[in-house]
Amino acid sequence: MTGAGADTVDRRAHELDTIAAVLPMERRDELAELLSDQDIETLRHLVNQGMGANTLRALTSDLAYLQAWSLATSGRSLPWPTPEALLLKFVAHHLWDPEKRLTDPDHGMPAEVEDKLRLQRFLRSSGPHAPDTVRRRLATWSTLTKWRGLQGAFNSPALKSAIRLAVRATPRPKRRKSAKAVTSDVLSKLIGTCRTDSLRDVRDKAILMLAFASGGRRRSEVAGLRKEQLVMEAPIPVAGSAPLPSLSIHLGRTKTSGADNEEVVYLTGRPVDALNAWLALARIDRGSVFRAIDRWGNVSQRALDPKAINDIVKQRAAMAGLDPAEFSAHGLRSGYLTEAANRGIPLPEAMEQSRHRSVQQASEYYNSATRRSGRAARLMD
Numbered sequence: 001m002t003g004a005g006a007d008t009v010d011r012r013a014h015e016l017d018t019i020a021a022v023l024p025m026e027r028r029d030e031l032a033e034l035l036s037d038q039d040i041e042t043l044r045h046l047v048n049q050g051m052g053a054n055t056l057r058a059l060t061s062d063l064a065y066l067q068a069w070s071l072a073t074s075g076r077s078l079p080w081p082t083p084e085a086l087l088l089k090f091v092a093h094h095l096w097d098p099e100k101r102l103t104d105p106d107h108g109m110p111a112e113v114e115d116k117l118r119l120q121r122f123l124r125s126s127g128p129h130a131p132d133t134v135r136r137r138l139a140t141w142s143t144l145t146k147w148r149g150l151q152g153a154f155n156s157p158a159l160k161s162a163i164r165l166a167v168r169a170t171p172r173p174k175r176r177k178s179a180k181a182v183t184s185d186v187l188s189k190l191i192g193t194c195r196t197d198s199l200r201d202v203r204d205k206a207i208l209m210l211a212f213a214s215g216g217r218r219r220s221e222v223a224g225l226r227k228e229q230l231v232m233e234a235p236i237p238v239a240g241s242a243p244l245p246s247l248s249i250h251l252g253r254t255k256t257s258g259a260d261n262e263e264v265v266y267l268t269g270r271p272v273d274a275l276n277a278w279l280a281l282a283r284i285d286r287g288s289v290f291r292a293i294d295r296w297g298n299v300s301q302r303a304l305d306p307k308a309i310n311d312i313v314k315q316r317a318a319m320a321g322l323d324p325a326e327f328s329a330h331g332l333r334s335g336y337l338t339e340a341a342n343r344g345i346p347l348p349e350a351m352e353q354s355r356h357r358s359v360q361q362a363s364e365y366y367n368s369a370t371r372r373s374g375r376a377a378r379l380m381d
Helices: 003-017 028-034 037-048 053-074 084-094 098-103 111-119 131-147 157-169 184-192 199-213 219-223 270-282 306-319 330-342 347-354 359-373
Strands: 230-238 241-252 263-268 291-293 299-303
Touching (some): 053 111, 184 306, 184 330, 199 263, 199 270, 347 359
Antiparallel strands (some): 241 263
C-alpha cells in the first residue's frame, strides 16, 4: 500500500475509533480498508442520530460484507446507486442449488470469489446463504442507498422474482433460534447447577432468573444491563406471608421500541433476591451489572459479551445433564411465553412483560401450548 493509501486507512481507522463506544469492532483495521470515507461518515451520522448500537453493528457488518463481495467479484467498490444487474448477481452468488452445483461447478458463487471471502473470514460455512440473511443484506443495501439520497432497483420485479425462485430452489427447514424453550422445569434444572456461593454460581443464577422472569430478555439486553437501570420498588404485599421484594428495570430503547419510548419491566420475589445477592457479592454499585470473572476469581470491570449469555445457558444445560445443543439464550425468551401460556396468563399481560410488539409472533407460543393440551390432541386419552 502506498504512503498516501496507508495514511487514508490510518485516518479511517481513527475515525472508526471515534464511534467505537457505540460500535465496538474487533476488525477495525479491515473495515478501515473496506469502507469508504462516505461509509464512515454515514455511520458517524447514525451514531449522532441515536440509532441503537445493535442496529449499527448489524449495518456495519452487512456493509463490510457487501464491500468485500463487490471487490472480490469485480475488483471495485460498491457503486451507488447499484445497477439491477449487480443485485441479481448478488442473489445468484448467494442463493443456489447444491445439487445443481454437483453437475455444474460454475453454478452459484464462483470459486475465486468464495476463496477471497473465505480468506478474509467473511465466509465460514459452505453452501448457499440462508434466504433471511440475503434479504437482510439487500435491505441494508437499500437503506444505505436511500440515506445517500439515491434510488435503487431493490423493488424491481426482476429482483423479487429472482429471490422467490432462488428460495424455492433451495428449500431450508425453518428452525427456531433455540430448539427447545427453557420453561420453568428446565430453568429449575439450570439453576440447580448453581449450588455454591462462588462468584460464578451466584452470577449465573442471577442471569438465568433475571433473563427469564423479566419477560425473556434478549441476551444483548442482559449483557448490557447497568446498575443505573435498576430501581427498587415498594414491596408487593402477599396475604399471610412476608411482602415480596420488587424492582423495575428501565430498558431504555430496545430492538422494538422507538427513540422516544422507554421500556420498563418488573422483577418480583426470588429473582430480585438472586440479583441483589450477586450485586452484593461482586460489590457492584454502579456500571455493568453482569461482568466477566477471570480464572483467579476476580470480577472484571468489563461487561459480559452477549455471546457469554448464550454460553452460560449451554454450560448450565450440560451440567444439568441436558443436551446443550438443544438450548440457547433465546430459549429463555421463548420459554417465558410458553410458560405463561401453560399457566393460563392472558397473552396481552405476558406481552407487557416480554415487550413483544408482534401479537402474531407471541401468539405462536400460546397456540402451541393450547393445541398440545387441547381436546383435539386428546381424542384417545
